[in-house]
Amino acid sequence: MIGVDWGTSSLRAWRFGPDGAARDMREAPRGIMTVPAGGFPALLSETIGDWLAAGELRVLLCGMVGSRQGWIEAPYLSCPAGAAEIARATVPVPFEGASVRLVPGLTARDAAGVPEVMRGEETKIIGLLPEIGPGEATVCLPGTHPKWIRLQGGRVAGFATAMTGEVFSALSQHTILGRMMDLKAPHAPAAFARGLARAKGRGGLLHHLFGTRTLALMGELTEAEGASYLSGLLIGHEVAAALEAGVAPPIHLTGSAALEPRYAEALAAFGIPFRIHAPDAAARGLWHIAQEIAWS
Amino acid sequence: MIGVDWGTSSLRAWRFGPDGAARDMREAPRGIMTVPAGGFPALLSETIGDWLAAGELRVLLCGMVGSRQGWIEAPYLSCPAGAAEIARATVPVPFEGASVRLVPGLTARDAAGVPEVMRGEETKIIGLLPEIGPGEATVCLPGTHPKWIRLQGGRVAGFATAMTGEVFSALSQHTILGRMMDLKAPHAPAAFARGLARAKGRGGLLHHLFGTRTLALMGELTEAEGASYLSGLLIGHEVAAALEAGVAPPIHLTGSAALEPRYAEALAAFGIPFRIHAPDAAARGLWHIAQEIAWS
Numbered sequence: 001m002i003g004v005d006w007g008t009s010s011l012r013a014w015r016f017g018p019d020g021a022a023r024d025m026r027e028a029p030r031g032i033m034t035v036p037a038g039g040f041p042a043l044l045s046e047t048i049g050d051w052l053a054a055g056e057l058r059v060l061l062c063g064m065v066g067s068r069q070g071w072i073e074a075p076y077l078s079c080p081a082g083a084a085e086i087a088r089a090t091v092p093v094p095f096e097g098a099s100v101r102l103v104p105g106l107t108a109r110d111a112a113g114v115p116e117v118m119r120g121e122e123t124k125i126i127g128l129l130p131e132i133g134p135g136e137a138t139v140c141l142p143g144t145h146p147k148w149i150r151l152q153g154g155r156v157a158g159f160a161t162a163m164t165g166e167v168f169s170a171l172s173q174h175t176i177l178g179r180m181m182d183l184k185a186p187h188a189p190a191a192f193a194r195g196l197a198r199a200k201g202r203g204g205l206l207h208h209l210f211g212t213r214t215l216a217l218m219g220e221l222t223e224a225e226g227a228s229y230l231s232g233l234l235i236g237h238e239v240a241a242a243l244e245a246g247v248a249p250p251i252h253l254t255g256s257a258a259l260e261p262r263y264a265e266a267l268a269a270f271g272i273p274f275r276i277h278a279p280d281a282a283a284r285g286l287w288h289i290a291q292e293i294a295w296s
Numbered sequence: 297m298i299g300v301d302w303g304t305s306s307l308r309a310w311r312f313g314p315d316g317a318a319r320d321m322r323e324a325p326r327g328i329m330t331v332p333a334g335g336f337p338a339l340l341s342e343t344i345g346d347w348l349a350a351g352e353l354r355v356l357l358c359g360m361v362g363s364r365q366g367w368i369e370a371p372y373l374s375c376p377a378g379a380a381e382i383a384r385a386t387v388p389v390p391f392e393g394a395s396v397r398l399v400p401g402l403t404a405r406d407a408a409g410v411p412e413v414m415r416g417e418e419t420k421i422i423g424l425l426p427e428i429g430p431g432e433a434t435v436c437l438p439g440t441h442p443k444w445i446r447l448q449g450g451r452v453a454g455f456a457t458a459m460t461g462e463v464f465s466a467l468s469q470h471t472i473l474g475r476m477m478d479l480k481a482p483h484a485p486a487a488f489a490r491g492l493a494r495a496k497g498r499g500g501l502l503h504h505l506f507g508t509r510t511l512a513l514m515g516e517l518t519e520a521e522g523a524s525y526l527s528g529l530l531i532g533h534e535v536a537a538a539l540e541a542g543v544a545p546p547i548h549l550t551g552s553a554a555l556e557p558r559y560a561e562a563l564a565a566f567g568i569p570f571r572i573h574a575p576d577a578a579a580r581g582l583w584h585i586a587q588e589i590a591w592s
Contacts, residue, residue: 112497114507115514145506161510162502163471170466175459201408204537205501206458206530210441211410214457218411234502241500 001058002048003286006065007031007120011043012282015051020287022280024051032063032070040071041095052098059095060290062103062282063120066091076107076117082155083126087292099295103286108158116159120282121147127285128252128277129154138247140274142255142263148242160245162238165259172227177209180216181226191225192262195232196269205237231262239266249273254281297354298344299582302361303327303416307339308578311347316583318576320347328359328366336367337391348394355391356586358399358578359416362387372403372413378451379422383588395591399582404454412455416578417443423581424548424573425450434543436570438551438559440465444538456541458534461555468523473505476512477522487521488558491528492565501533527558535562545569550577 004013009031015024028047035043045052048059066074074091081089090101105119121141128139132151139149144165150157172178198208212230215221221229250273253263260276267274300309305327311320324343331339341348344355362370370387377385386397401415417437424435428447435445440461446453468474494504508526511517517525546569549559556572563570 110499112494114494115510115516116506117510117513160499160503161506162500163473163505164502166471167467167502167505170470171463174466174470175462177459198408198410202537202541203406203456204458204533204540206460206463206534207456207537207541209459209463210412210457214411214413217413220411237500238502241498241503244500245498 001060001287001290002051002056003283003290004044004048004059004061004065005063005120005123005282005286006061006070007063008033011047013048014283014286015048015056016287020284022283025283032065032067040065044095044100057098058290058295059098059100060090060103060286060293061093061100062123062286066102066104067119072102074102074104076119077104079106079108079159080152080155080157081106081122082153083129083288083292085155086122086126087289090289090293092296101293103289106156106159108156110158110160116161118147118159118161121149122156123285123289124254124281125149125151125156125285126288127281127283128254129288130284131277132252136248137252138249139252140242140255140263140267142253142259146238146255146259146263148245148247150248160242162241164234164238168231168234171209172230177212177226177230180213180221180223181230182223183227185224185227188225188228191221191228192232192265193269195229195234196236196266199233199236199240200270205233208233208237232266235262235266236269239263239270239272243270243272247272250275252277254279297356297583297586298347298352299579299586300340300344300355300357300361301359301416301419301578301582302357302366303359304329307343309344310579310582311344311352312583316580318579321579328361328363336361340391340396353394354586354591355394355396356386356399356582356589357389357396358419358582362398362400363415368398370398370400372415373400375402375404375455376448376451376453377402377418378449379425379584379588381451382418382422383585386585386589388592397589399585402452402455404452406454406456412457414443414455414457417445418452419581419585420550420577421445421447421452421581422584423577423579424550425584426580427573428548432544433548434545435548436538436551436559436563438549438555442534442551442555442559444541444543446544456538458537460530460534464527464530467505468526473508473522473526476509476517476519477526478519479523481520481523484521484524485561487517487524488528488561489565491525491530492532492562495529495532495536496566501529504529504533528562531558531562532565535559535566535568539566539568543568546571548573550575
């Protein structure tokens with residue numbers, strides 16, 4: 001079968017052998033934002049048409065391709081949900097010459113009744129499950145909108161999203177803090193650690209942010225260090241809040257090459273055991289979900 | 297004497313009688329950003345020249361006019377500091393025909409050694425002191441960068457600044473949150489209260505922010521309510537952190553007409569007694585500081 005992780009800005013496709021190993025992989029900068037209305041079937045054929053011609057009959061898609069802005073909307077599935085529930089909720093897509101289905105996103109409510117949504121991450125989580133096992137566990141997926149996921153009995157029990165990455169961008173580009181930092185400077189580990197340490201103390205994030213400015217004003221934080229300090233502050237506050245909300249260690253971590261080491265350092269700074277998983281969890285998840293689908 | 301609160305975007309001048317009552321007041325949109333290099337003496341003459349011609353000999357200036365971008369820099373004075381210390385640290389400014397002095401800003405360090413600065417607010421605080429009395433007290437000054445000030449024995453013992461107002465602007469104008477809110481909608485009190493209530497719960501600010509989006513996605517927060525909800529979230533987190541850091545109630549509150557009622561509501565939501573003070577605390581502070589100066 002073929003699995004495709006089709007997100008906002010890019011597309012990755014895998015061709016799997018019967019044992020679930022990826023035999024071939026393709027990547028293209030053809031995220032859903034680049035696809036004209038009605039253009040999804042043609043782009044899929046263009047990307048994996050030769051695999052289909054070679055005899056593949058099943059294609060499973062995950063990511064923003066199943067959103068309102070995508071090919072067809074695959075409605076959010078409520079938690080708790082595991083591979084079996086997700087497989088049953090996949091949505092068929094009309095396509096000539098193959099059976100194509102969309103993985104739904106997940107939704108949940110927290111204790112206060114505030115809703116949560118994910119789309120794409122559910123597939124990564126299913127991909128991690130065989131490595132994590134059936135017990136209670138916490139997964140952290142760093143990103144622009146990082147997610148903290150509670151697993152119970154091999155299913156997603158609930159999850160929480162933070163706006164950390166996007167808040168970093170907005171604060172560093174559109175507030176007074178950005179005037180005293182060089183956003184092109186390389187990562188400064190010592191400044192990042194100072195930000196993390198600050199986040200462990202009292203005073204709150206909104207106050208700690210102002211310290212980025214005052215330290216710079218007093219010559220105690222250089223322009224080259226400012227962005228790393230701010231990153232440490234924000235990731236530190238995210239981790240502190242996740243711990244306060246309750247996690248089951250070790251934290252299972254997988255994410256982008258740029259962010260994963262920062263989250264690993266943050267978890268270590270807070271004394272929380274963690275385990276880093278191999279990349280491409282989405283590929284493994286697509287294959288596992290496909291095994292549970294009653295393909296027509 | 298004459299007092300002038302000369303900030304970034306505007307200038308306000310008062311002519312005081314010998315009893316400290318303001319006899320006359322003038323306001324101009326001539327903040328320091330509008331003053332060309334070397335143009336401060338001319339602008340002061342233009343604004344209050346007739347008062348000087350009528351016999352006033354002493355002028356005290358506070359605010360950003362004493363910053364590096366202002367007339368002359370009045371270095372930050374370290375806390376603890378009261379009216380007497382501030383008066384001794386005022387900086388004389390060369391001016392033809394009157395004795396002109398600048399009020400210094402204040403600086404402090406918190407328990408972690410992170411610096412704090414204020415410029416202009418110290419004068420407001422001195423203006424509030426006669427109404428507050430000499431005991432331990434907490435002052436809250438809402439604004440773009442709101443400040444929480446600890447008073448002991450009639451002096452500023454320390455203070456903390458939050459970036460609440462500027463963070464609201466950056467998030468509402470430069471993140472995905474802004475796409476689902478009408479920033480021109482009038483204040484929505486029920487949505488503001490929902491944001492405050494959310495801030496009292498667990499999960500952290502970075503997670504609570506994402507709820508602004510998910511509530512809108514699910515149709516549970518309208519575009520007209522979004523900005524008020526976000527405002528409640530941010531002010532609620534600011535107040536929660538200030539309380540966690542320790543305050544001496546009642547909180548003494550004075551600020552802009554737009555923000556003061558929101559902070560009053562937030563303090564009430566957290567069950568903290570507060571007292572609202574009359575506006576123009578800067579005018580009263582300028583007069584009090586002037587009484588302590590050994591004018592030459």
